[in-house]
Amino acid sequence: MSDHEQLLRQLIERMTASGSLRTEPWKDAATAVPRHEFLRNGFFRAVPGSAPTAWTPVLEDGDGWLTACYADESLVTQIAGTIKPTDIRGEIMREPTSSSTLPSLVLRMLEDLEVGPDMKVLEIGTGTGYSTAVLCARLGSDRVTSIEYDEEVALRAREALNRLGTFPDLLTGDGLLGDDERAPYDRIIATCAVRTVPAAWLEQTRPGGQILTTIGGWLSASELVRLTVHEDGTASGPVLGGQVSFMLARPQLAPQLGLLPDLSAGKEREAVIGADVLADWTTRFVAQFAVPTAQHLKLRQRQHDEDVLVDVETGSWAALHEEDDRWIVRQGGPELLWDAVEDHLGRWHVAGTPAVDEATVRVTAEGQSIHW
Structure with missing residues (x-):
């Protein structure tokens, strides 16, 4: 057994023990996907004790690269919208803009998607392509479409997927607009957070289909929500809890504050x-x-x-x-x-400050609301 196969087996065992990986079909799919293939361009590691956080690159075959690829943690793969690990030496103090999500969260979300073997799935946010590959291993490439906003990120994901002989429909563009050409979908899953659930997702999900997304916002708190789309074009469903955090979809990032108003008035x-x-x-x-x-x-x-x-x-x-x-x-x-x-x-x-996993989110043409 190769080093990466042993590390992958250990990761599968950890995810199974933690409850993130709960069913045999997804266990088989995760076992079929070597995560290191999606991190061959390296990743950024936070510099301990740095404030603000500084990042240093870890490149393929570098110290601890392979072991980290199979750690159950998120790995930053892009800084400041364009900078990848091979672009710099030393340290950089800028904001992460793309990452490989920790595998246990990827598998937890795929389990929560409640997908059946014949369903057609749209993924918003290809990222490195790891979660796309797991979806394809479960459903087949012909039933998976994935959209990535960043052209360079999308290209690297396509290369990694192709190396594994995996060929889903990969699109580059604004995932908030969805994919009208191949709609309707049975399931939509987003690997970025949204401030508001886009109307296009509701329109492109068949009645009875589901949308799994993280709803976040500019107050920097987010939760995972599973919405069922109804015949009237609205959607509702439970908050799944767990303080799940993703980067906000880039078109929904907060605007610059600019000049503050006169705070002495009012x-x-x-x-x-x-x-x-x-x-x-x-x-x-x-x-x-x-x-x-x-x-x-x-x-x-x-x-x-x-x-x-x-x-x-x-x-x-x-x-x-x-x-x-x-x-x-x-x-x-x-x-x-x-x-x-x-x-x-x-x-x-x-209402007694109930926990978020007792809440329901409703999405209509007028907006979204939370209820207990």
């Missing part, structure tokens, strides 16, 4: 709920449904620190600070952002 009152609640992942996830286009930042002022929500699209804002064990909020613009947050979180609190 109407001031005592806040019912303080901004400290935004430190909690689940609270931020729930709050995002109330202020879907708001961003959160912290500002250090002379007299006190402030938590600020800014909605670039509407020009609305809310600034909160703590004063004598009370929270004070000032708000300006056409929409009262913190009023919306307090109302939404208040109804969640009245």
